[in-house]
Each structure stands twice: as C-alpha cells, then as structure tokens.
Amino acid sequence: xxxxxxxxxxxxxxxxxxxxxxxxxxxxxxxxxxxxxxxxxxxxxxxxxxxxxxxxxxxxxxxxxxxxxxxxxxxxxxxxxxxxxxxxxxxxxxxxxxxxxxxxxxxxxxxxxxxxxxxxxxxxxxxxxxxxxxxxxxxxxxxxxxxxxxxxxxxxxxxxxxxxxxxxxxxxxxxxxxxxxxxxxxxxxxxxxxxxxxxxxxxxxxxxxxxxxxxxxxxxxxxxxxxxxxxxxxxxxxxxxxxxxxxxxxxx
Numbered sequence: 001x002x003x004x005x006x007x008x009x010x011x012x013x014x015x016x017x018x019x020x021x022x023x024x025x026x027x028x029x030x031x032x033x034x035x036x037x038x039x040x041x042x043x044x045x046x047x048x049x050x051x052x053x054x055x056x057x058x059x060x061x062x063x064x065x066x067x068x069x070x071x072x073x074x075x076x077x078x079x080x081x082x083x084x085x086x087x088x089x090x091x092x093x094x095x096x097x098x099x100x101x102x103x104x105x106x107x108x109x110x111x112x113x114x115x116x117x118x119x120x121x122x123x124x125x126x127x128x129x130x131x132x133x134x135x136x137x138x139x140x141x142x143x144x145x146x147x148x149x150x151x152x153x154x155x156x157x158x159x160x161x162x163x164x165x166x167x168x169x170x171x172x173x174x175x176x177x178x179x180x181x182x183x184x185x186x187x188x189x190x191x192x193x194x195x196x197x198x199x200x201x202x203x204x205x206x207x208x209x210x211x212x213x214x215x216x217x218x219x220x221x222x223x224x225x226x227x228x229x230x231x232x233x234x235x236x237x238x239x240x241x242x243x244x245x246x247x248x249x250x251x252x
Contacts, residue, residue, distance in 0.1 A: 117141050134196045209233070221248065 020027035059065055072079055088094050099114045117140040121127055130136035145160045163179050209216035221228040231246035
C-alpha cells in the first residue's frame with residue numbers, strides 16, 4: 001500500500017473491505033469483518049483505566065455520546081442491542097451499569113433521567129400471545145434475580161428490584177414525590193399491578209410494611225362483625241385522606 005497523508009486518508013485492508021483512517025477518525029463503513037472489529041479478549045485493565053474513555057466530552061446531539069441504530073428481521077430470532085457479562089469469584093462486587101446524571105448548581109430543568117427505556121410496538125406490528133407465560137410480552141424494563149442454589153446467610157437480602165429516593169436538606173413531602181410514578185398515557189389497561197405465581201408457594205406476603213405509620217401501622221384490636229381490625233394503611237384519594245383497614249383473619 002502506497003504511503004498516504006492523513007489529509008487524504010489511509011486505506012487499510014482489501015478494496016471494498018477497508019478501514020479508512022483520516023484526521024477526523026476511523027471509518028469502518030466499508031469494512032466487512034469476519035470477526036469482532038474491536039477484540040480485547042484476555043485484556044486486563046490496570047486500576048483507573050477503561051477500554052474506551054472520554055473526559056469532558058459535551059454531546060451536541062440528542063442521541064448522546066454513542067449512537068447505534070439497525071434493523072433485524074427473522075434471523076437471529078432474539079438479539080441484544082448491548083450484551084455484558086461480568087463474573088465475580090471473590091469479594092469483588094459487580095455493580096452492573098452505572099449511569100449518573102447530575103443537575104448541578106445553576107441548572108434549571110424539569111427532567112433528569114438516569115435511564116430511559118421505551119418499548120415501541122408500532123402500527124402494523126403484532127404482539128403474539130404469551131400463552132400465560134410470565135415475563136413474555138412488551139416490557140420497557142425486564143428485571144430478574146436468580147438465586148440458584150447459593151448459600152443465603154441469615155440477614156441476606158435479595159429482590160428483583162430496589163428503589164430509593166433520597167431527599168437531603170429539603171422536605172418534599174408536600175410535593176408530587178413518590179417511590180413509583182405511573183400514568184396510563186392513553187387508552188385503558190386492565191390492571192395497575194399483575195402478580196402471577198409460578199411456584200406452589202408463591203409469596204408469603206403481598207406487602208411487608210414497617211410498623212411506623214409511614215404509611216402503615218398496627219393498632220389496638222377493634223372488634224368488628226367479621227374479625228379484629230389490627231392495623232391500617234394510610235392512602236390519599238384525590239384530596240381525601242383515608243385508611244385501608246387490616247384484619248387479623250381472612251374473611252369467611
């Protein structure tokens with residue numbers, strides 16, 4: 001290959017399958033790779049390094065730092081847009097994907113999202129039957145925690161999803177703040193929550209509340225025609241505060 005300057009570009013590879021190197025970057029559009037274009041198998045990163053790293057890069061497009069698009073048809077039958085698998089065989093803790101947007105001092109905006117997931121079933125598409133199988137359907141977020149014969153110490157915790165809202169310094173109880181904020185954007189749906197057991201035992205409790213009145217509490221037994229009321233859950237319907245009573249036994 002004849003030597004060329006960056007200004008004109010350098011072609012690496014056979015014609016029609018080459019990589020073009022210019023002063024603006026790398027162009028892989030003509031490449032037809034027989035393996036992964038970027039292959040880092042067996043690499044071990046030293047502390048405070050990344051395979052790809054950029055500091056103080058300001059996006060100038062709504063698509064952000066990385067933008068990848070594509071279309072698949074029938075083969076392969078199932079694909080990932082991004083597949084990551086990290087194992088730990090010691091005390092190192094795997095934290096998954098970290099996304100940390102900040103609204104810094106001086107910022108003034110209405111939304112700040114650490115992750116946006118939208119599953120879009122368009123006009124003309126067909127959502128096939130799930131045949132009663134849980135986890136089959138159109139879900140923007142699909143979360144599963146697998147406990148596969150591990151040793152579970154007393155006091156250990158596991159769940160399919162953990163949510164935390166931290167309000168520092170400012171009391172936001174009077175504002176529209178919640179652990180889960182939902183809407184039915186259009187049309188109508190069958191249920192707010194659907195719970196489907198796929199084992200004989202299922203879940204022991206539907207909800208496990210702390211006894212602190214926020215929002216549930218135990219109370220002195222109050223005899224009713226059915227059984228004793230032993231607690232309540234505080235709810236707000238419109239502007240009316242109400243209480244859902246908790247009974248000591250199932251109604252018969």
